[in-house]
Amino acid sequence: MSDARESMMPSPNRSLAVENISKSYGGGLPVLKDLTLEVLPGELLGVIGPNGSGKTTLFGVIAGQLSPNSGTVLVNGIDVTGLSASERARKGIGRTFQVPQSFSNMSVFENLLVGARYAGDLSHEAATLAVHGIMERTGFHGRGHLRAGDLPLLDRKRLELARALATNPSLLLLDEIAGGLTDNEAAEIAELVKEVNRQGIAVIWIEHLVHILTSAVSRIVVLGEGKIIADGEPHATMAEPAVRKIYLGMEPDLDAEHS
Numbered sequence: 347m348s349d350a351r352e353s354m355m356p357s358p359n360r361s362l363a364v365e366n367i368s369k370s371y372g373g374g375l376p377v378l379k380d381l382t383l384e385v386l387p388g389e390l391l392g393v394i395g396p397n398g399s400g401k402t403t404l405f406g407v408i409a410g411q412l413s414p415n416s417g418t419v420l421v422n423g424i425d426v427t428g429l430s431a432s433e434r435a436r437k438g439i440g441r442t443f444q445v446p447q448s449f450s451n452m453s454v455f456e457n458l459l460v461g462a463r464y465a466g467d468l469s470h471e472a473a474t475l476a477v478h479g480i481m482e483r484t485g486f487h488g489r490g491h492l493r494a495g496d497l498p499l500l501d502r503k504r505l506e507l508a509r510a511l512a513t514n515p516s517l518l519l520l521d522e523i524a525g526g527l528t529d530n531e532a533a534e535i536a537e538l539v540k541e542v543n544r545q546g547i548a549v550i551w552i553e554h555l556v557h558i559l560t561s562a563v564s565r566i567v568v569l570g571e572g573k574i575i576a577d578g579e580p581h582a583t584m585a586e587p588a589v590r591k592i593y594l595g596m597e598p599d600l601d602a603e604h605s
């Protein structure tokens with residue numbers, strides 16, 4: 347973390363506080379309903395829920411792509427509700443998207459450099475140094491020259507994560523980073539996510555591959571129709587009747603780790 351950012355931050359006791367957030371699109375029915383959620387510094391939190399339950403909308407509201415109708419978003423104790431997405435990136439929020447946002451005609455290195463310069467007031471030299479560090483941590487050492495569009499899916503997912511890391515986040519939002527991967531590839535991504543988290547970055551990870559998530563995270567939040575219907579230790583949370591009611595028969599991989 348840059349000295350400049352460190353000195354700007356009050357000492358936080360919550361990495362993220364989402365307070366009483368409601369959100370609807372174009373005057374329609376609310377997609378998020380008075381939702382409140384806290385994430386502690388260094389926490390690795392999984393978020394699951396059926397299609398359309400509001401998971402990606404929640405990320406949009408946290409990262410600033412969407413404005414809530416009401417409620418507050420605090421990051422490291424700072425109210426960011428009125429800030430743009432790029433301003434929030436400078437406050438420490440990094441995010442990935444379901445559809446990778448990398449520039450396919452640019453190299454791995456160039457993509458990461460864009461990320462590093464997006465969120466930080468870094469000189470070209472400092473950004474270059476930061477990008478080399480990110481490439482080390484994410485499996486791109488010696489491969490920075492590769493064209494992003496030529497990468498296989500697992501590496502495109504890695505690049506999406508690396509691009510978010512290049513913005514130097516204290517809170518990382520991962521939206522289905524393992525989507526479309528085989529089980530072995532998803533497990534590789536999960537190891538990378540855990541490693542990033544061990545380095546002190548709080549992570550919120552939306553994923554449909556429930557067994558990958560439950561084996562990686564220390565806490566799971568279950569969304570249903572814009573509300574939190576369960577929140578706690580992964581296995582206990584997945585065993586709650588309200589959660590089993592949603593998932594039983596819908597999610598064939600739910601018990602895969604026990605088979």
Ligand SMILES: Nc1ncnc2c1ncn2[C@@H]1O[C@H](COP(=O)(O)OP(=O)(O)OP(=O)(O)O)[C@@H](O)[C@H]1O
Nearest residue numbers: 371372377395396397398399400401402403404569
């Ligand atoms: N830009 C938009 N305009 C109008 N409605 C939207 C928009 N984006 C999402 N919605 C609606 O809001 C609801 C929640 O969508 P959201 O993408 O947040 O759910 P999700 O839990 O992330 O779903 P999935 O698991 O399919 O990604 C859905 O009914 C969806 O159709």
